[in-house]
Amino acid sequence: MSLLALFAALLLEQWRPLSDRRELFAPMARYAGFIEGQFNTGERRHGIIAWLAMMVPPVLCAWIIHALLLWANPLLALLFNAAALYLTMGFRQFSHYFTDIHLALKQDDLDRARAILAQWRGHSCAELNREEVVRLTIENALLASHRHVFAVMFWFVVLPGPAGAVLYRLASYLNTRWGQSMAPDMLGFGAFSRQAFDALDWLPARFTAISFAVVGDFEDAAYCWRTQAGEWADKAMGIVLASGAGAIGVRLGMPVFRDGVPLDRPELGIGDAADTGHMDSTVGLVWRALVLWILALLVLSLARAFS
16 A cells, blocks of 8 residues: 555656645644744753654644544545655655756856755855856755655655654654754754654665665765765765765765855765766666665565565
8 A cells, every 4th residue: 555655646746746835834834833932941851842742743643544544445545645645755846946957057057057056955056156056956956855755755664654754744844943943042942853853864864875876886875875974964964965976976065155155065975076967867866766665665565465
């Protein structure tokens, strides 16, 4: 059933991509604001209570609804799973940014590519040269494929029904809203949100990195993972980026300017400087990794069926 739900969600998104989820997630944002207002005293223990208050009801509801539908009619449970994945995976949620940047660079319209990348990343990219634009675009694509596809798939398979997909997407949202906030009153309050997401992302990040290595240049991916990933500030994302860079033979990371200030970023990957050809390779890498995950899930489903 998991495989059928996954296929249905992927096909539905290819047919009718849901590129803007702001309207759908507006109630969640209001609820998060309410919980924050009730519990945020700047202390970590209150952040734990707030995180549980945000996470437990929707995850538990997803599990209970799935169990009831499965008892009533397996087809209804399948449709519920597919709908939940359609809303939480977002395979094409950011692909239009990547595609538009790729097209702009092929047309030598660097200013347009910078503008689209700035919209995607949420800050100005006017100081970037062509190679830096390509480099950051590939990085964003690799990270988005992990956090909006592979990690959601991982938890969807691990937990019953869509509970895992809901768990990961909500944890990612709270990490962005609370855990990554630099506001003084959020440092203690959001600490648990950041730690909880890091824990949930630990194993999926390694599965994604292994997938990139298997379907790309395995030797270079393994080398970059082993020698470079630990230097990245976010260790899980360092693993994904280092493996992806090694798999397609491109150099990522490295310092870039943001608002006139150089950001010190370690070098990831080996091989050539980033160019549009590597963007094509990135698309191929992500699709091959997705096929690998689907085949693995198929084998797992067949093993369960015949056990």
